[in-house]
Amino acid sequence: MSAPAVVLVGPPGSGKTTVGTLLAERLGVTLRDTDADVEAEAGKPIPEIFLDDGEPAFRALEAAAVRRAVAEHDGVLSLGGGAVHDPETRALLAGLPVVFLDVALAEAVRRVGLDVPRPLLAINPRQRWRALMEERRPWYTEVARAVVETAERTPDEVATAVIDALEHHPA
Numbered sequence: 599m600s601a602p603a604v605v606l607v608g609p610p611g612s613g614k615t616t617v618g619t620l621l622a623e624r625l626g627v628t629l630r631d632t633d634a635d636v637e638a639e640a641g642k643p644i645p646e647i648f649l650d651d652g653e654p655a656f657r658a659l660e661a662a663a664v665r666r667a668v669a670e671h672d673g674v675l676s677l678g679g680g681a682v683h684d685p686e687t688r689a690l691l692a693g694l695p696v697v698f699l700d701v702a703l704a705e706a707v708r709r710v711g712l713d714v715p716r717p718l719l720a721i722n723p724r725q726r727w728r729a730l731m732e733e734r735r736p737w738y739t740e741v742a743r744a745v746v747e748t749a750e751r752t753p754d755e756v757a758t759a760v761i762d763a764l765e766h767h768p769a
């Protein structure tokens with residue numbers, strides 16, 4: 599059975615997709631992003647899934663996408679920011695090379711303000727992001743083998759730090 603080489607978790611704006619792309623290039627593997635899998639499965643972008651079907655429907659698609667990706671993918675796997683809400687997903691991640699990309703509030707809000715629409719941050723992004731992080735930090739920490747701080751690093755430097763962190767925290 600295959601298993602992902604690296605699994606990236608962290609809040610919106612922590613750089614999972616950006617760093618995942620760089621890591622996959624460096625390791626000579628492919629990147630799989632569960633957000634993209636969910637969009638492919640639903641046949642529409644994430645903001646439309648939230649709008650048409652609601653967050654619980656999105657979370658159910660996401661949990662199924664994570665299960666499939668963990669079973670099938672042996673490259674870099676980037677999870678949607680809220681995937682750790684699901685207890686079964688957290689249990690599934692135990693023992694995998696999971697890295698939590700951490701980022702401070704001000705930097706995350708600066709980054710996501712420049713980027714694709716994120717339905718959970720559409721209104722009052724600072725307050726929403728802070729509340730998300732308060733709830734999720736224990737889950738990100740619980741599932742992670744290593745934590746990498748990203749606020750003061752370029753995406754390339756984060757990719758190097760992820761590889762170093764996993765070398766220092768082998769299974």
Ligand SMILES: Nc1ncnc2c1ncn2[C@@H]1O[C@H](COP(=O)(O)OP(=O)(O)OP(=O)(O)O)[C@@H](O)[C@H]1O
Pocket residue numbers: 608609610611612613614615616617633678679709710712713716748749751752753756
């Ligand atoms: N280390 C970094 N330094 C500066 N900008 C960064 C860094 N990492 C990512 N970014 C920028 O921040 C934005 C968000 O990054 P990205 O989409 O990779 O985050 P994400 O964790 O995948 O978010 P989401 O959970 O919403 O999918 C992008 O514009 C990206 O270029």
Ligand SMILES: O=C(O)C1=C[C@@H](O)[C@@H](O)[C@H](O)C1
Pocket residue numbers: 609610633644677678679680681716717718
């Ligand atoms: O933090 C979250 O809950 C989300 C993050 C994104 O990756 C997407 O999965 C979606 O926008 C929800």
Ligand SMILES: [Mg+2]
Pocket residue numbers: 614615616631633676
């Ligand atoms: Mg992403």
